[in-house]
Amino acid sequence: MSTTASARTAADLRADDAKVTSATGSKAGAAAIWVDERTGIAKGAAYMMKKVFPDHWSFMLGEVAMYSMIICLLTGVFLSFWFVPSAGQIPYNGSYVPLQGVIMSEAYSSTLGISFDVRGGLLIRQIHHWAALMFCVAITVHMLRVFLTGAFRKPRELNWVIGSILSMLAIVEGFAGYSLPDDLLSGTGIRAAEGFIRSIPLVGSYISYLLFGGTFPGEAIIPRLYSVHVLLLPAVLIGLFTAHIVLVMVHKHTQFPGPGRTNENVVGFPLMPVYTAKAGGFFFMVFGVLALISALVTINPIWAYGPYDPSPVTAGSQPDWYMGFADGALRLLPGFLEFELFGFTWSMNVFLGAVALIPLMYTAAGVYPWIEAWVTGDKREHHLLDRPRNAPTRTAIGMAAFSFYVVLMFAAGNDIMAIRLQLSINDVTNLFRLLVFVVPVIVFWVTRRICLSLQRHDREKVLHGRESGTIVRTAEGKFFERHEDLDEFDRYKLVAFESPAPLALPSATDLNGVSSKDAKKARRRVAWSNFFFKTRVEPVTPAELAAAHHHGEHEAIPGGSGHAAIKHDKHPH
Amino acid sequence: MNALAARRRHPAAIAILLFLGLALVGTAYSLLAPKSAQAAVSTADDVALGKQLFLANCATCHGLNAEGTKSGPTLMGVGAASVDFQMGTGRMPLAGPNVQAPRIDKVKYTEEEIAAIAAYVASLAPGPAIPEGKETTGEGGNVALGGEIYRVNCAMCHNFAGSGGALTRGKYAPSLYGVEGKYIYEAMLTGPQSMPVFNDTNLTPEAKASVIAYLKMTQSEPNVGGMNLGNLGPVSEGMFIWIFGLLLMIACAFWLGQKAA
Structure with a gap:
């Protein structure tokens, strides 16, 4: 069976467009008509330009994430011009004196090259890294905003799920990125990740062998992580991000209640010209702030860490902050959770915190809209936001969950706290083991009362x-x-x-x-x-x-x- | 007073009050804080004087013949280098019982007194002498080699940049910033507190010199990336982006939101 489509002319395609009289005169108008006659874009563009967005500072947190991601993409392209994703060993002969003559991987050598011998390279590298940290911070606070104002309710549940996946992939992308330079810290991170993978029951050692192409460290992991970092994950992130934005357009933006604001309208300003100017300007502000921070504050001084070698390790080996919660959970889990059964070793002391926690947490976040909808039995669409105080239990749940996350994140810094605050690391760890259970309960109760x-x-x-x-x-x-x-x-x-x-x-x-x-x-x-x-x-x-x-x-x-x-x-x- | 009273609910009132309070307390403290008394000065430099000083200042914990007590280890065979390190960095005499003797920059003993006690302790049993070569300044050391030795042997406790790190139960590896080459050398030689001993067969004097040269070089080089946030790794970076990065972004968003369309 076959179908036939009757031929449609370009004129047919635009049959229901608003009629444009050819006497518009201006050159821009003529260009617009030229483009429209070949793409039929006018209708969509007009729809987009008239799209109305409400004004509130908290609605711009997601924009911070979006712009940070774009900045990462732009600076990442620059870095990829010089970075050599290879574990091949060469002697360093660049301009950083304390490492001259040391045998190191090409990945590390080329990162040193970017930092010391490429003009502007260190600044771009620092912008790339700071923007990545900012990306994850902005995602986190954006998620909090969406949760606490109830913006995830019907019809936006799917977009909440997409956002949760984006958030989880962002941390994986970050991990792949900071593992590339092959300095002492990133190598330690890969070493730890290899251990985490091995802790997966039954199949862990096989997965580890597949990923590393043999035993640790091997020569395969850096080029593989590079492909994941610059091809696979950016493609998935951009795809999901596009879906995220398209759904915002389809659903229209939520707004806080106010006079004249109903569930059926959006009170704000149109994309063209107001938000084009505001959002465009905001991009440059975000870029400006990140460039300023990057110009003034060091991030990941890879030259100080030295090249990776499986034998040394440095005190204060932590992942970037967004992986901190998993590292913290790992540090808190007691050793007795490892046992042997059926001839296998079950390293639950590692697996639960370092591997299982991440998908578990994001699944819990992802399904929350359905849980709340089941409890309330509410099948209506919600385009008006709740002020957090007006949904006390939801706000309390959100803050309790976030406090759990924060306690785990702080636990990842137990050694830094011990030395800076002159405490015993054992006491700090035990305190966190208690706090991780107690704090969420207290936060829940206090938030609801407030x-x-x-x-x-x-x-x-x-x-x-x-x-x-x-x-x-x-x-x-x-x-x-x-x-x-x-x-x-x-x-x-x-x-x-x-x-x-x-x-x-x-x-x-x-x-x-x-x-x-x-x-x-x-x-x-x-x-x-x-x-x-x-x-x-x-x-x-x-x-x-x-x-x-x-x-x-x-x-x-x-x-x-x-x-x-x-x-x-x-x-x- | 009326003008003040009218502004008592001004948004900045709390911040100003807090600032005034802190400034007042700080000034008062700097004026009233107790000053430390001057220690007595001695001139002689011999074992007898050393013994005298030892009996007066060290014997309580280390025993009348340095044989050790429940509160302090024996000093037989620790050598002059150990005394020079412990007393020269202000760690000994210990001000009070603690998990670890902290470094104190205000050393209460003169070089002559420390030398006398060191001579006395060295006279009890043979031990490493106070190093006096060019090695202690790091001169002639190979920086790149020193870096490798440092990363393999030292970084796991003292951190990649020598910022220090936590050990178990409140013990810690101290920061290496601004420590004299001689004391770094002595620490490697004698292994104070939780630190292992790196004797001359383990790390040759040239290797020790290389480590010192590496530390000096990395501590004196300019911070090419900007402020180093204490060289503590990703924890301080994460704190920085959460506090300053997020604050700046929200300030920008807020300011832009206030702008008329």
């Missing part, structure tokens, strides 16, 4: 106005502090949120008195719903507001200064 009290404070502010700090004495000699009413704009922001009530327990029997099969499942869901929403603060209703105003707070003084507070119909006590 959110609830902020919500109560908001209620108080809406109902009774803002404390003005002005003490007034009435004619009878009474003193009170005058409260100023909020204006409608500010008030709207404090009352426009949802506070869902926990689900009610369904009856255990159906209409005919037969015990329901679904009752047990429902009970579990109700329990979770209670966990999420039992303690809650409801937004002020118009009726409450009217009642509060009518009750007549003492702040109103007859013949007062004409403040907002006394514009309402209020009577002094």
